Amino acid sequence: MKSKRFSIPGRMVLPTVLLTLFVGTMFIAPLIFTFDATKIAVSERLAGPSWAHPLGQDGFGRDRLARVLYGGQVSLTVAFVASLIALAIGTFVGLIGAYFRGPFEFIAMRVSDVVLYFPPILLALLVVTIFGPGVTTLVAVLALLFFPSFSRIAYSETMRVSVLDFVEASRALGTAPSRIVARTVLPNIMGPILVQFSLTAAACITVESGLSFLGLGVVPPAPSWGQMIRSARTYMEQDPFGIFVPCAALFLAIYAINLFVDRLRDVLDPKGQLEGKDAVSATKDGAGTPELGEGNVAELRALTLTLDRGADLPPVDLVKDVSMALRANQNTALVGESGSGKSLTALALMGLLPSGIQPTSGQIAVGRKAGTPVDLASLAPHAAEQVRGNDIAMIFQEPMTSLNPVLRIGFQMTEALQAHSDIDRAEAREKSIAALQSVGIPEAASRFDAYPHELSGGMRQRVMIAMALLAEPKVLIADEPTTALDVTIQAEIMDLLRDLRSSHGSGLSMLFISHNLGIVADIADWVVVMYSGEVVEEGPTDQILRDPHHPYTRALLESMPSAHEDLHSAKGDRLDTIKGTPPLPHLRPSGCSSRDRCPMAQPVCATIHPDLYRATSGTRAARCLFAPEAPEHLIQKEAV
Amino acid sequence: MLRFALNRALSAGLMLLVVGTVVFSILFLVPGDPAELLLSSDGITASPDAIASLREEMGLNKPLLAQYGEFLVNALRFDFGVSLIDKASVGDTIATRLPRTIELILAGLVLAALTGIPAGTYAGLRPGRRFDRIASAVNAVLISLPGFVIGTLFIYIFAQFLRWLPAGGYTSFFTDPWLHIKQLTLPAITVGLHLFSIIFRMTRASVLEMRGNDWVRTAVAKGLSRKLVVRRHVLRNALGPVITVVGLQMGILLGSTVLIEFIYNWPGLSGYLVTAVQQRDYPSVRGVILVVSALFILINLMVELLYSMLDPRIRLE
Numbered sequence: 023m024k025s026k027r028f029s030i031p032g033r034m035v036l037p038t039v040l041l042t043l044f045v046g047t048m049f050i051a052p053l054i055f056t057f058d059a060t061k062i063a064v065s066e067r068l069a070g071p072s073w074a075h076p077l078g079q080d081g082f083g084r085d086r087l088a089r090v091l092y093g094g095q096v097s098l099t100v101a102f103v104a105s106l107i108a109l110a111i112g113t114f115v116g117l118i119g120a121y122f123r124g125p126f127e128f129i130a131m132r133v134s135d136v137v138l139y140f141p142p143i144l145l146a147l148l149v150v151t152i153f154g155p156g157v158t159t160l161v162a163v164l165a166l167l168f169f170p171s172f173s174r175i176a177y178s179e180t181m182r183v184s185v186l187d188f189v190e191a192s193r194a195l196g197t198a199p200s201r202i203v204a205r206t207v208l209p210n211i212m213g214p215i216l217v218q219f220s221l222t223a224a225a226c227i228t229v230e231s232g233l234s235f236l237g238l239g240v241v242p243p244a245p246s247w248g249q250m251i252r253s254a255r256t257y258m259e260q261d262p263f264g265i266f267v268p269c270a271a272l273f274l275a276i277y278a279i280n281l282f283v284d285r286l287r288d289v290l291d292p293k294g295q296l297e298g299k300d301a302v303s304a305t306k307d308g309a310g311t312p313e314l315g316e317g318n319v320a321e322l323r324a325l326t327l328t329l330d331r332g333a334d335l336p337p338v339d340l341v342k343d344v345s346m347a348l349r350a351n352q353n354t355a356l357v358g359e360s361g362s363g364k365s366l367t368a369l370a371l372m373g374l375l376p377s378g379i380q381p382t383s384g385q386i387a388v389g390r391k392a393g394t395p396v397d398l399a400s401l402a403p404h405a406a407e408q409v410r411g412n413d414i415a416m417i418f419q420e421p422m423t424s425l426n427p428v429l430r431i432g433f434q435m436t437e438a439l440q441a442h443s444d445i446d447r448a449e450a451r452e453k454s455i456a457a458l459q460s461v462g463i464p465e466a467a468s469r470f471d472a473y474p475h476e477l478s479g480g481m482r483q484r485v486m487i488a489m490a491l492l493a494e495p496k497v498l499i500a501d502e503p504t505t506a507l508d509v510t511i512q513a514e515i516m517d518l519l520r521d522l523r524s525s526h527g528s529g530l531s532m533l534f535i536s537h538n539l540g541i542v543a544d545i546a547d548w549v550v551v552m553y554s555g556e557v558v559e560e561g562p563t564d565q566i567l568r569d570p571h572h573p574y575t576r577a578l579l580e581s582m583p584s585a586h587e588d589l590h591s592a593k594g595d596r597l598d599t600i601k602g603t604p605p606l607p608h609l610r611p612s613g614c615s616s617r618d619r620c621p622m623a624q625p626v627c628a629t630i631h632p633d634l635y636r637a638t639s640g641t642r643a644a645r646c647l648f649a650p651e652a653p654e655h656l657i658q659k660e661a662v
Numbered sequence: 663m664l665r666f667a668l669n670r671a672l673s674a675g676l677m678l679l680v681v682g683t684v685v686f687s688i689l690f691l692v693p694g695d696p697a698e699l700l701l702s703s704d705g706i707t708a709s710p711d712a713i714a715s716l717r718e719e720m721g722l723n724k725p726l727l728a729q730y731g732e733f734l735v736n737a738l739r740f741d742f743g744v745s746l747i748d749k750a751s752v753g754d755t756i757a758t759r760l761p762r763t764i765e766l767i768l769a770g771l772v773l774a775a776l777t778g779i780p781a782g783t784y785a786g787l788r789p790g791r792r793f794d795r796i797a798s799a800v801n802a803v804l805i806s807l808p809g810f811v812i813g814t815l816f817i818y819i820f821a822q823f824l825r826w827l828p829a830g831g832y833t834s835f836f837t838d839p840w841l842h843i844k845q846l847t848l849p850a851i852t853v854g855l856h857l858f859s860i861i862f863r864m865t866r867a868s869v870l871e872m873r874g875n876d877w878v879r880t881a882v883a884k885g886l887s888r889k890l891v892v893r894r895h896v897l898r899n900a901l902g903p904v905i906t907v908v909g910l911q912m913g914i915l916l917g918s919t920v921l922i923e924f925i926y927n928w929p930g931l932s933g934y935l936v937t938a939v940q941q942r943d944y945p946s947v948r949g950v951i952l953v954v955s956a957l958f959i960l961i962n963l964m965v966e967l968l969y970s971m972l973d974p975r976i977r978l979e
Contacts, residue, residue, distance in 0.1 A: 139681050141958055143917030144951045147939045151947045152689060152700070228808045232921050235810050236936050251814055258814075259822050269811045277806035284802070372883060403888060411885030423876040426895050428902075428973045437894070438884040473974045489884070 031289045037282035044278050048094035071263075080253065080264055090271050093245040098275070100157060100240070101226035104164035109219050111165065112172020119173065120180035121203055131177060134170035142167045146233060155238045160230060167229065168222045175218050179211035186210075213290045217283055224279040231272055247272045312387030312397045319496045319531045320348040320371060320414065321395075325384035327366055327375065329607070338608045340379060341366050341555045345634075348497060351523065353532040355546035355563065357539050357578065359604055363555040364535050368499045371533070372416050373398025373406050388414050389496060412442040415490035416499040420506050421482035425474040432470035435489050442493045457488040460525065461518060480511035487518065491530075498522070499533045504541070512541075520545045539575075540582045543567055551575050554604050554615040557634055559649075561642025571644040571651065573620045574600075614647070622648060666970055674963040679734075681955045685948055686733050690726065697722055700944055719746070720945070742949030747941050752949035755934060760953065762832065763930030767919060769846055770853030771908075778858045779904070782865025783897055789870055797862065804859040809918040813852045813925040820848060830926035849926040853919055857911070864907045868900035875899070902972045909965030913958050 071078045078086050112134075119130030137145070146163045153159045183189060189206050233239030234248030242249065247268040254264035314321055327341040341363040348354050358364045369375050370386055380399075387395040390413045398406050398414075418424045426434060435457070436450040445453070451470065458466035461484040474482055483503060490498055500519060504512040523530050536542055542549060543563060550560040551572065559572040570576040577600045602619045605611060611618055617627040626647060635651040636643040644651050689700075697716040717723055720743075721732070736742065742752035785794040821829035828845050835842040872878070873896045881895040923932035931950050938946035 136680055136684060138913075139677050139959065140684075140951070140955050141913040141916040143914075143920055144935075144954055147920075147935060148685070148688060148947060148951050151939045151942055151944060154942070224806075232808060232810055232918070235921065236924060236939075238936075238939055248810075251811070255814060258818055262818055262823075265814055265818060269815060272808065272811055273803075273806055276808070277803065280802060280806050374879060374882060407885045407887050409885070410883055416883045418876060418880065420876055424880045426877040426881070426899065427975055428899055429894065437886065437890070441885045441887070441890070475975050486880070493885075
């Protein structure tokens with residue numbers, strides 16, 4: 023039947039076979055064997071299964087197998103024909119409405135809506151009252167009930183498709199509307215319509231059998247499953263088998279169709295699929311009590327974060343061997359392109375790694391206001407809750423979505439306070455309003471009762487900052503806090519963040535994450551540059567910005583439209599860009615990860631993976647064979 | 663908020679008017695004489711006398727517009743005429759039977775919500791794990807079983823085979839509360855199972871979608887306990903879509919309750935409706951459908967208002 027299509031997706035095989043088998047049995051078996059569904063044999067009424075009647079006989083002595091098969095034919099035919107009519111009418115109405123708009127749209131959509139005002143079975147009963155029961159009435163009723171779902175889907179899908187580029191293009195070329203609809207729009211909306219067709223077929227079987235069960239659908243002597251259940255009910259106690267047979271047939275038909283729909287949806291829209299797995303416990307070397315260096319408030323030592331890609335693919339290291347120290351009352355900037363692993367590194371500090379990503383080696387340590395340092399990524403959930411928001415806090419990139427839209431701002435602030443201290447509501451409110459004032463929110467008392475959507479993006483980010491600082495943490499992680507904001511607002515938020523250290527009484531160390539080296543100049547004391555999951559350069563901000571040692575850091579600086587023209591004014595007014603894109607974590611080149619995009623790359627870069635070489639004189643370090651920090655013998659040895 | 667409520671109420675009123683108009687006019691949209699149509703079956707035409715008297719009885723001799731006006735005014739006064747069969751007032755019969763239908767639906771709804779929301783939440787928070795896989799598989803079976811099939815099987819299993827509960831019937835709560843509850847149990851579970859499958863599915867999907875949101879991460883970063891994160895920042899947001907879908911499903915539920923009441927001999931609106939359809943008692947059918955459709959529209963009005971209380975952004979639109 024589908025022999026020409028070799029490419030039936032794996033997940034579709036089972037439901038397709040099941041459905042084909044089921045429909046095939048209903049329609050082909052009666053052709054091979056001779057069954058008589060209406061022959062009455064009163065003497066054999068309610069007889070059990072025999073060779074002549076494998077499923078036994080019903081209350082009139084009729085062959086039950088024959089009745090189930092013929093009943094299936096009737097039910098499936100009614101459902102199929104009705105769904106097909108509903109599909110044709112509904113799709114036509116929806117297409118017209120969406121494509122021609124104006125009055126067509128209004129009439130098409132309102133007519134469909136009216137049908138949806140009625141509970142479906144009741145509308146069916148109303149029609150049956152007027153026309154009397156029968157197969158023709160049934161098909162008409164079902165088509166009437168279900169055409170609106172098709173017109174709605176056709177309408178919304180057409181609206182979506184008709185603004186796509188290629189449809190606009192063929193319209194601009196002067197193609198006739200009917201041709202555009204038939205050739206361009208229709209094929210693109212077939213997926214959802216096919217799904218709806220299957221759903222409708224299942225619903226038709228349900229409604230049809232329900233009406234027949236009431237004696238208002240398929241009229242005897244023609245058999246149908248609903249009717250079989252109805253008549254078997256009378257003899258239920260003597261002959262329960264008579265009920266199970268049609269019930270099972272009905273269930274199987276609907277189940278097979280539903281399974282088909284579910285799988286079809288998965289295939290059409292793979293996003294919805296979830297490959298779940300049961301919890302995997304972290305396996306990490308070097309675990310133990312986390313320790314903090316002198317004067318540090320948080321530290322990462324040789325941290326590697328690994329993505330588990332399931333049983334078929336090898337795991338991938340997204341972050342490799344990253345060490346970083348956040349010093350007390352100092353701001354650190356973590357800089358790199360998207361995908362460099364900077365956000366993951368920060369999330370590891372917070373213990374907020376997405377599922378599937380785990381620290382596989384190294385150490386994470388976060389200092390507490392009181393008590394020993396902890397590793398949030400491996401701490402028990404309850405213990406981690408007491409540290410998060412209390413000793414270390416975080417603000418995120420998207421102020422528009424970082425606050426819960428259905429809760430008042432005040433509530434979201436006070437719940438953060440109440441999570442960490444036994445504070446009464448009035449006092450929490452007072453503290454929160456004061457915090458809002460301290461981040462420059464006017465009319466803080468009335469903003470306290472506002473919902474997030476009533477505030478601008480900049481205001482929301484201020485709220486996020488106020489909220490993060492409520493419990494007076496020692497460490498604040500700011501993950502691209504200004505990227506989503508307007509340029510003028512960006513400057514205001516940066517000023518606010520820069521002033522935090524002096525205004526925050528008990529001292530604050532900030533980890534500021536950005537892809538923009540320029541923006542960190544004013545705020546950070548220390549800069550760490552990441553590339554492809556590794557630290558490629560770090561050092562005091564002024565040194566790194568004035569004299570970058572790693573070619574990638576240099577390229578980052580040169581690609582900045584500058585507020586820092588003095589740094590590289592000799593370059594003229596052409597803005598350089600970094601060519602290419604960073605390698606995917608599992609496709610890193612041999613040797614130096616950045617060599618594909620490096621203007622200085624030499625053959626030796628392909629053979630040696632450089633370490634992070636630390637200068638003997640100072641604290642700065644770079645991961646490049648040609649950096650001043652690198653031991654010279656490395657290059658010479660290779661060159662010889 | 664008040665403006666939003668008035669706005670929604672007004673549009674619900676308009677929908678009611680449309681429903682009334684459709685129910686009124688459907689008889690006249692069919693070609694041929696309405697009285698003749700109602701009295702004919704299987705091509706056998708009724709006698710002219712019978713047709714004439716039915717015309718008189720249903721007021722079909724008056725001008726159409728007058729009939730329409732009269733119908734609407736009477737419907738507002740809960741007067742739907744008299745039954746063609748026993749001349750009983752349709753409005754009175756509905757008033758007696760409607761509370762029983764509502765009781766059954768509410769009982770089913772409570773059962774379904776109390777089980778479906780926790781189960782859906784648990785599955786949605788741990789997608790692909792054992793509980794989710796089992797619950798989703800069971801749910802796929804439930805969704806494929808029409809209410810009247812479940813009802814029929816229940817009667818066999820619980821009433822006839824195990825003899826735990828009565829197979830059907832109705833006793834007023836005030837006559838015998840215990841018997842009333844026993845008779846309510848099976849029908850309510852049957853109604854509830856169908857609704858459970860919808861609530862479970864929707865809650866699971868909604869929780870799954872909500873838990874990936876940025877504000878959930880914010881809540882975790884604040885140090886809230888897992889319980890609070892789920893209750894305030896996942897479930898609270900997830901319930902809006904669940905309630906909307908349940909409201910829309912009420913239409914189908916009101917319909918499938920017809921079958922379930924019929925199976926269990928529960929004397930709600932449905933038994934009345936089924937008999938009326940079989941006897942082609944048009945005024946009775948018209949009255950029941952009008953009232954149930956009105957109920958459906960009112961439920962959806964309440965759902966919209968409830969949703970707007972759960973999500974402040976809705977009120978703005």
